[in-house]
Amino acid sequence: MRLVTFSSGGVPLLGALDDAGAVRDLSGAGLPHTMIGLIAAGPAMLAKAREALRTAPVVQGARLLAPIPRPAKNIFCVGKNYHEHAKEFAGSGFDATAKEVVPEAPVVFTKPPTCVIATGETIPGHLDPTDSTDYEGELAVVIGAGGRGIAKAEAMAAVFGYTIINDVTARTLQHRHRQWVLGKGIDGFGPMGPAIVTADAVPDVKALTITTWVNGEQRQHAPVADLIFDIPTLIETISAAITLEPGDIIATGTPAGVGLGFTPARFLKAGDVVRIEVPGIGVLENPVG
Structure with missing residues (x-):
């Protein structure tokens, strides 16, 4: 699974890339709002994200941000x-x-x-x-x-x-x-x-x-x-x-x-x-x- 952080309308959102390279929006799937939040939530939440990817909508015009735009430390x-x-x-x-x-x-x-x-x-x-x-x-x-x-x-x-x-x-x-x-x-x-x-x-x-x-x-x-x-x-x-x-x-x-x-x-x-x-x-x- 390839996870991304993307911007749509200026708001950073959690997403994933599908097999065609399109950005799919995971932000409405009951997941943590940030990449670090998803990582910290553990394997069960990652499994939920993987399941959500199957039906997540494609985001037209999404702009990729760094996957972790602001790391918690150096x-x-x-x-x-x-x-x-x-x-x-x-x-x-x-x-x-x-x-x-x-x-x-x-x-x-x-x-x-x-x-x-x-x-x-x-x-x-x-x-x-x-x-x-x-x-x-x-x-x-x-x-x-x-x-x-x-x-x-x-x-x-x-x-x-x-x-x-x-x-x-x-x-x-x-x-x-x-x-x-x-x-x-x-x-x-x-x-x-x-x-x-x-x-x-x-x-x-x-x-x-x-x-x-x-x-x-x-x-x-x-x-x-x-x-x-x-x-x-x-x-x-x-x-x-x-x-x-x-x-x-x-x-x-x-x-x-x-x-x-x-x-x-x-x-x-x-x-x-x-x-x-x-x-x-x-x-x-x-x-x-």
């Missing part, structure tokens, strides 16, 4: 989590965080809720004063039951579903401040969507692939199986320190092929279009302004 992100990207980042001159090429443990940072925008919205590259705006296509995990101290063996049971995030980054700011929050947390630097695919629809998440294009040119492509630290490891690591709650989001890292990996670097500029696809979830596409 998005957890993981840096240098694909081998080839770790190498390209280490060799780029922009990594001021560690000496090792491949991390010994997950590198976790966060992006604030104010960074989130929807598919189709403009990435505000003009807010980067250093003109070093870069793209990072990523698979994101949406937490369901959550908890603290979740063991690897039990971690996948905590997953509600998956979405796509573009971890847009101002590279010079990332390097200058020796940490990543300011370079990655700029308003609008977190496109998310178009949908959350529920975990039951993804029998093997490692079989998913992520591909990124800029202006139609393929820049990134990798299977999720290439992650250095897999999803259970990330959930165990983060939940050992911080309680994971329903609707929390973990962006799992980006493959090689980002702009800083080219010589010279190929940063985004106004008018560019970034397209990220994960089959089964859909396409996240955003112009740059």
Whole structure:
């Protein structure tokens, strides 16, 4: 099931995409009004949403919002989590965080809720004063039951579903401040969507692939199986320190092929279009302004 948040008449509503990609309205089916509310309500409510989808009306002219337009807390992100990207980042001159090429443990940072925008919205590259705006296509995990101290063996049971995030980054700011929050947390630097695919629809998440294009040119492509630290490891690591709650989001890292990996670097500029696809979830596409 692919769940969405959409706007009709300016009001955010809960919906789902049918097999043809049409938005269907679930807001009148006695369900929670928000995505986080649906996630927190548990499996029985999700089953009710799945049943409601069979007869839910199609919404003409619906505008997709980010699936979780305003996360309850910062998005957890993981840096240098694909081998080839770790190498390209280490060799780029922009990594001021560690000496090792491949991390010994997950590198976790966060992006604030104010960074989130929807598919189709403009990435505000003009807010980067250093003109070093870069793209990072990523698979994101949406937490369901959550908890603290979740063991690897039990971690996948905590997953509600998956979405796509573009971890847009101002590279010079990332390097200058020796940490990543300011370079990655700029308003609008977190496109998310178009949908959350529920975990039951993804029998093997490692079989998913992520591909990124800029202006139609393929820049990134990798299977999720290439992650250095897999999803259970990330959930165990983060939940050992911080309680994971329903609707929390973990962006799992980006493959090689980002702009800083080219010589010279190929940063985004106004008018560019970034397209990220994960089959089964859909396409996240955003112009740059």
